[in-house]
Amino acid sequence: MAKYNFLFEVDRCVYCHACEIACMQENELPSHPWTRVVQAGPRYKGKILALDFLQQRCVHCEDPFCVRVCPVDGAIERNEDGIVLLYHNLCILCQACVNVCPYGALEFNPDKNIIGKCNFCLDRLREGHKPSCVHTCMGRALEVLGEEELELRVAGKKAKKAGLITYLLNTISRECDHH
Amino acid sequence: MLELVIDGQAVRAEEGATILGVARDAGIYIPTLCHHDALSPSGACRLCIVEIYPQGSKLPSMTTACNFPVKEEMEVRTSSQKVLEARRLRARVLLAKGPESRAIQEIAAELGVETTPFTLETDKTCIRCSLCVRVCREAIGADALKLITRSEGAEPHVEVSPNNCIGCGSCSLLCPTGFIKMEEAGGQRIIWDTAFEMKRCSHCSSYTTSEAHWKYIEEKTGTSSEFGTVRDMCPVCRRDAVSAELLDLPEHFTTSLFTSDFD
Numbered sequence: 001m002a003k004y005n006f007l008f009e010v011d012r013c014v015y016c017h018a019c020e021i022a023c024m025q026e027n028e029l030p031s032h033p034w035t036r037v038v039q040a041g042p043r044y045k046g047k048i049l050a051l052d053f054l055q056q057r058c059v060h061c062e063d064p065f066c067v068r069v070c071p072v073d074g075a076i077e078r079n080e081d082g083i084v085l086l087y088h089n090l091c092i093l094c095q096a097c098v099n100v101c102p103y104g105a106l107e108f109n110p111d112k113n114i115i116g117k118c119n120f121c122l123d124r125l126r127e128g129h130k131p132s133c134v135h136t137c138m139g140r141a142l143e144v145l146g147e148e149e150l151e152l153r154v155a156g157k158k159a160k161k162a163g164l165i166t167y168l169l170n171t172i173s174r175e176c177d178h179h
Numbered sequence: 180m181l182e183l184v185i186d187g188q189a190v191r192a193e194e195g196a197t198i199l200g201v202a203r204d205a206g207i208y209i210p211t212l213c214h215h216d217a218l219s220p221s222g223a224c225r226l227c228i229v230e231i232y233p234q235g236s237k238l239p240s241m242t243t244a245c246n247f248p249v250k251e252e253m254e255v256r257t258s259s260q261k262v263l264e265a266r267r268l269r270a271r272v273l274l275a276k277g278p279e280s281r282a283i284q285e286i287a288a289e290l291g292v293e294t295t296p297f298t299l300e301t302d303k304t305c306i307r308c309s310l311c312v313r314v315c316r317e318a319i320g321a322d323a324l325k326l327i328t329r330s331e332g333a334e335p336h337v338e339v340s341p342n343n344c345i346g347c348g349s350c351s352l353l354c355p356t357g358f359i360k361m362e363e364a365g366g367q368r369i370i371w372d373t374a375f376e377m378k379r380c381s382h383c384s385s386y387t388t389s390e391a392h393w394k395y396i397e398e399k400t401g402t403s404s405e406f407g408t409v410r411d412m413c414p415v416c417r418r419d420a421v422s423a424e425l426l427d428l429p430e431h432f433t434t435s436l437f438t439s440d441f442d
């Protein structure tokens with residue numbers, strides 16, 4: 001059972017980018033936040049006009065490619081809570097992880113000369129706080145939940161899971177005729 | 180376990196630990212430039228210099244903390260006047276060799292060194308810290324770089340074996356002075372005067388890494404079939420492909436469907 005389950009609710013995201021700013025503040029990044037939001041659409045799904053916002057970031061895989069490829073022992077590891085951590089003091093900047101990650105979740109940050117990746121603000125989590133992006137989220141699209149709370153939230157709804165993140169998918173849509 | 184004293188503080192340490200490691204664990208800061216936690220120490224930059232008094236001795240000597248093992252009842256001083264003077268001298272020398280290096284500038288500033296009496300090298304030079312050699316040999320495993328002394332009395336320099344180099348670029352990014360140039364143009368990455376063909380994103384056509392580095396990555400991670408359709412995409416397109424899948428977008432989604440107005 002995962003201790004931390006992350007929920008992203010597509011309908012709630014308002015595309016304000018507050019999570020990106022929060023990430024940059026928390027991790028002292030002048031650029032290249034470790035999470036991003038994208039806009040998909042507006043587009044037609046048949047007669048339905050859809051516009052979705054989605055957050056992209058490391059999903060913290062169960063068997064991460066980055067851990068497998070890293071040439072330095074312990075530079076990237078998956079901890080007991082399933083959070084995949086990169087230790088900057090051990091990183092040699094070879095970018096094997098950047099190139100291997102199927103989620104495209106790692107990035108070289110030229111301003112800081114580091115490889116960046118979401119660590120779910122582990123320090124904050126350990127102190128009982130929410131990750132910075134979750135705390136800041138304007139639309140309350142992001143949450144950290146226990147296993148049972150998560151089940152309640154997704155019950156009967158359309159959801160998809162990747163790593164530690166559950167995506168609650170859109171339910172709001174409107175038919176549109178002028179096509 | 181053995182006991183020693185660092186800056187008047189009694190500390191316990193494992194046999195074989197270095198002064199640098201023990202000092203850090205005790206919360207004592209020692210500047211370093213050629214040290215990297217993932218690589219063996221080299222003792223080249225001499226910025227981590229400290230003063231040591233061997234067990235019971237009143238006669239101090241100077242040593243580099245990054246590669247000197249702690250000894251029972253040794254006394255270490257990390258910021259005595261003598262130590263600081265020695266570090267400042269090193270900082271002045273390094274500042275002359277790499278005036279543009281951010282890493283050197285930062286350490287010099289910490290030591291209160293702003294100018295150098297030595298002649299400035301205007302080009303980005305090699306300070307022979309051997310970070311590149313060590314990362315290539317010990318971490319990447321390509322062993323393409325060596326510090327070689329051509330003739331007696333001459334300064335050693337880094338030499339590359341192009342056949343071993345995979346063009347990953349690690350050395351270039353770790354090099355504190357910018358001496359190792361890496362350029363990308365026309366689908367090629369040029370490093371150490373060697374050109375490497377680059378892998379191209381099947382979706383947006385941008386270039387990612389060298390083909391040789393990609394091969395190394397695939398060999399290390401096992402079957403390429405696990406990558407699925409995103410195998411030949413760049414990280415940005417992979418992100419979008421994942422998003423498209425989550426949103427049940429048609430298979431042939433276009434990246435232009437995704438916009439991110441913030442970078």
Ligand code: SF4
Nearest residue numbers: 305306308309311354
């Ligand atoms: S090329 Fe750069 S990394 Fe290599 S020894 Fe010289 S200064 Fe150090």
Ligand code: FES
Nearest residue numbers: 222224225227245
């Ligand atoms: S860090 Fe010890 S000599 Fe460079």
